Amino acid sequence: xxxxxxxxxxxxxxxxxxxxxxxxxxxxxxxxxxxxxxxxxxxxxxxxxxxxxxxxxxxxxxxxxxxxxxxxxxxxxxxxxxxxxxxxxxxxxxxxxxxxxxxxxxxxxxxxxxxxxxxxxxxxxxxxxxxxxxxxxxxxxxxxxxxxxxxxxxxxxxxxxxxxxxxxxxxxxxxxxxxxxxxxxxxxxxxxxxxxxxxxxxxxxxxxxxxxxxxxxxxxxxxxxxxxxxxxxxxxxxxxxxxxxxxxxxxxxxxxxxxxxxxxxxxxxxxxxxxxxxxxxxxxxxxxxxxxxxxxxxxxxxxxxxxxxxxxxxxxxxxxxxxxxxxxxxxxxxxxxxxxxxxxxxxxxxxxxxxxxxxxxxxxxxxxxxxxxxxxxxxxxxxxxxxxxxxxxxxxxxxxxxxxxxxxxxxxxxxxxxxxxxxxxxxxxxxxxxxxxxxxxxxxxxxxxxxxxxxxxxxxxxxxxxxxxxxxxxxxxxxxxxxxxxxxxxxxxxxx
Numbered sequence: 001x002x003x004x005x006x007x008x009x010x011x012x013x014x015x016x017x018x019x020x021x022x023x024x025x026x027x028x029x030x031x032x033x034x035x036x037x038x039x040x041x042x043x044x045x046x047x048x049x050x051x052x053x054x055x056x057x058x059x060x061x062x063x064x065x066x067x068x069x070x071x072x073x074x075x076x077x078x079x080x081x082x083x084x085x086x087x088x089x090x091x092x093x094x095x096x097x098x099x100x101x102x103x104x105x106x107x108x109x110x111x112x113x114x115x116x117x118x119x120x121x122x123x124x125x126x127x128x129x130x131x132x133x134x135x136x137x138x139x140x141x142x143x144x145x146x147x148x149x150x151x152x153x154x155x156x157x158x159x160x161x162x163x164x165x166x167x168x169x170x171x172x173x174x175x176x177x178x179x180x181x182x183x184x185x186x187x188x189x190x191x192x193x194x195x196x197x198x199x200x201x202x203x204x205x206x207x208x209x210x211x212x213x214x215x216x217x218x219x220x221x222x223x224x225x226x227x228x229x230x231x232x233x234x235x236x237x238x239x240x241x242x243x244x245x246x247x248x249x250x251x252x253x254x255x256x257x258x259x260x261x262x263x264x265x266x267x268x269x270x271x272x273x274x275x276x277x278x279x280x281x282x283x284x285x286x287x288x289x290x291x292x293x294x295x296x297x298x299x300x301x302x303x304x305x306x307x308x309x310x311x312x313x314x315x316x317x318x319x320x321x322x323x324x325x326x327x328x329x330x331x332x333x334x335x336x337x338x339x340x341x342x343x344x345x346x347x348x349x350x351x352x353x354x355x356x357x358x359x360x361x362x363x364x365x366x367x368x369x370x371x372x373x374x375x376x377x378x379x380x381x382x383x384x385x386x387x388x389x390x391x392x393x394x395x396x397x398x399x400x401x402x403x404x405x406x407x408x409x410x411x412x413x414x415x416x417x418x419x420x421x422x423x424x425x426x427x428x429x430x431x432x433x434x435x436x437x438x439x440x441x442x443x444x445x446x447x448x449x450x451x452x453x454x455x456x457x458x459x460x461x462x463x464x465x466x467x468x469x470x471x472x473x474x475x476x477x478x479x480x481x482x483x484x485x486x487x488x489x490x491x492x493x494x495x496x
Contacts, residue, residue, distance in 0.1 A: 004050055014151065039066070040082050050258055087124055090128075112136075115173065146259050163233065186224070195230060235484040238484060246292055269341070296347075297467060370401075372452060460481050462479055462481055
């Protein structure tokens, strides 16, 4: 199955965005004639795999490497670096060039910043005395279509940068990316923003429109009518909850990255462990498109039905003399067999986690926290997780959920849990706890919580959730409707 998703069914022409980004990258490669070594920032590697085939890069005479502190091993006389604007990466590049100089190796060096160059990074090249040896440019890669209904800005650390580091440059990046979309699909007439950062993005978007106007006369009717911008800060509850859809569980347990998961071959029916296998997960897989958003319990039933149907068809073909057209229909069904096998294997792997009593205990305590029931039991559960040294990411997610819904913890409880985490997991996590506190995710209680008021006003807690035939988004978390989705629903129905 193709790693690069098919975008033919997208509501807007996302394929044109991908084609444009691919064309811009190939133009960069053409500038360095002949064989060249393309050294990619590792974070960009996954993104580019959804943009361009490795075989096409080879046609352009490209050797591919990932950027690290290790020096580049290549016979090519031209080295192109494709990097984000991060100071650590500039140090790596400078070290590579200095190493080549010390060995008497002469090369041409090109650095392309994604999506734009910064003065701070160029200053490092000057300090390292390599700036004069570099040809510097930009690769304006702002958005990546992950699937037919998902575009990503690929800003993994935007929240930390904004709320911990005080670096708001990602907001400009988001506004610029949206403005670039407008040149393809028309000026968006309605922009709604919730939160300080979103309001700032909307303001930057207005400024960009003044500086570089989208020609509305030539574009016709805009393809995007409304843009809703929500700060992550507005809803930090939802990402702390455990997802229960098929795609959500795959992400929670196997970590979906750039539209695929990496798993051991034994999970997919292999005989022995070895190098991890990459399994693409996008709408090009028709079965995945059908089941990805279903509650996991329903997915298991669907897969069982499909496997049973296939088995019955096989028995019929074997026991009766089928017509040619009947055989043709059966062969068509056989074509879907690899997809069924793939998802049966994945579902079986997920079940090895979801069948454990600890999994259901975690969901129960999560629901108790969301409903603000029995503070002491919730506190003791987190305390026990710490003492058992469960994975710290699991502890911190539940702790943040507990803190947010209660508007912080009483000083005595806050200090105690903080101390226990450091004793149990090591004092290297002091900075982690400090950053969580600075971002307002784990803090001391100063005022009474208004979480019950919010849950009632927006109907966030739904008692009768039907996971089989859901008519409400609360089925995603078995009874909790994501706050951010409720806000969008409210905006559509009642206005902003």
